[in-house]
Amino acid sequence: xxVIESERFPLTEEMEEAxxxxxxxxxxxxxxxxxPYIRSDVVKRNLKITGFxxxxxxxxxxxxxxxxxxxxxxxxxxxDGEDIVEVMEAMGIDMPIxxxxxxxxxxxxYPLMKTEIAMAYNDYIIEEVLPTHExxxxxxxxxxxxxxxxxxxxxxxxxxxDIVGMYGFFGHYDLLGNKEYDELFTELVDRDLPLALxxxxxxxxxxxxxxxxxxxxxxxxYGLVHPVRAIMMTGNMIMTGVFDxxxxxxxxMIEGGVNWVPFVGQRLDEMYQDHPxxxxxxxxxxxxxxxxxxxxxxxYIDENxxxxxxxxxxPKNPRHFEATLEMINAKENLLFATDFPHYTTELHxxxxxxxxxxxxxxxxxxxxxxxxxxxx
Numbered sequence: 174x175x176v177i178e179s180e181r182f183p184l185t186e187e188m189e190e191a192x193x194x195x196x197x198x199x200x201x202x203x204x205x206x207x208x209p210y211i212r213s214d215v216v217k218r219n220l221k222i223t224g225f226x227x228x229x230x231x232x233x234x235x236x237x238x239x240x241x242x243x244x245x246x247x248x249x250x251x252x253d254g255e256d257i258v259e260v261m262e263a264m265g266i267d268m269p270i271x272x273x274x275x276x277x278x279x280x281x282x283y284p285l286m287k288t289e290i291a292m293a294y295n296d297y298i299i300e301e302v303l304p305t306h307e308x309x310x311x312x313x314x315x316x317x318x319x320x321x322x323x324x325x326x327x328x329x330x331x332x333x334x335d336i337v338g339m340y341g342f343f344g345h346y347d348l349l350g351n352k353e354y355d356e357l358f359t360e361l362v363d364r365d366l367p368l369a370l371x372x373x374x375x376x377x378x379x380x381x382x383x384x385x386x387x388x389x390x391x392x393x394x395y396g397l398v399h400p401v402r403a404i405m406m407t408g409n410m411i412m413t414g415v416f417d418x419x420x421x422x423x424x425x426m427i428e429g430g431v432n433w434v435p436f437v438g439q440r441l442d443e444m445y446q447d448h449p450x451x452x453x454x455x456x457x458x459x460x461x462x463x464x465x466x467x468x469x470x471x472x473y474i475d476e477n478x479x480x481x482x483x484x485x486x487x488p489k490n491p492r493h494f495e496a497t498l499e500m501i502n503a504k505e506n507l508l509f510a511t512d513f514p515h516y517t518t519e520l521h522x523x524x525x526x527x528x529x530x531x532x533x534x535x536x537x538x539x540x541x542x543x544x545x546x547x548x549x
Contacts, residue, residue, distance in 0.1 A: 201274025254305025
């Protein structure tokens, strides 16, 4: 394997001394590692032929970077626990929370195959990866395309010691405000597990509509669509009463950006106070007999959501960055993430280099917030 080159991302002494929890360390185990854990002989046979199930690709990031291959493994390839430990040492990461590197998996046409891969991935990391080092943690992959199976997977692996949450997507799929996901939320809350949601799918936008047909650059397809999907998922879960029914549920939004967070809170507050009556027609709220939300939408964002730092998109004006950190409640809700091994990988140097971040806030961002959200 190859890890990040120190010449490009040098670690200072203070960066090495800081305790760092990375909430988005992508671990894309190769098919060969998963095959022993695939239960279906049919799925196993086909994975041997094709590798990971094919998906359509509308916008190719490889055209936008000098790395080629989309930049997904621009900084290294990790296949097992020993590889992860090597990267931890090279990047100054003390506790990686492994996120599945299969972000196009939901686009595959075959639910049976997708579910088998999700379960095999969870079994592989539990049996062979997490025992490698006491500080390696992971979020388990849920088959989000099947709400019942998603809940069952939480029951199956959610009590494992080093599984610190479950992992789904905010791509172009069913929004989780749908009442069918209540069983999933019940299982998460019963185990005190957060739900980590990451951008997923082929750049998150359907090519078959006018917007999708008009997109031309990865800067738009990734840079703008990820936060748009994250916004829609956040708003949908709030406005359909997910957190009224499950007030203890915590959701970590990963790689969706943070700059939009205060805008969405303010916007939803205004719209809701102007037009609150249709809340009663959402399935969950109607079943509960609840007329209005218990809180303003912005309060749910502050109390039930956290957000990963990468991509941080730091404003050039220091005062603007300071205001952004305050408005997103960074001292409680900002989680450090590298996005390793993607081309967009970010280290934690920015938490030392910016005057808006003091020692206390730095510690919260780099470790304390993640330890609270993921119950570490």
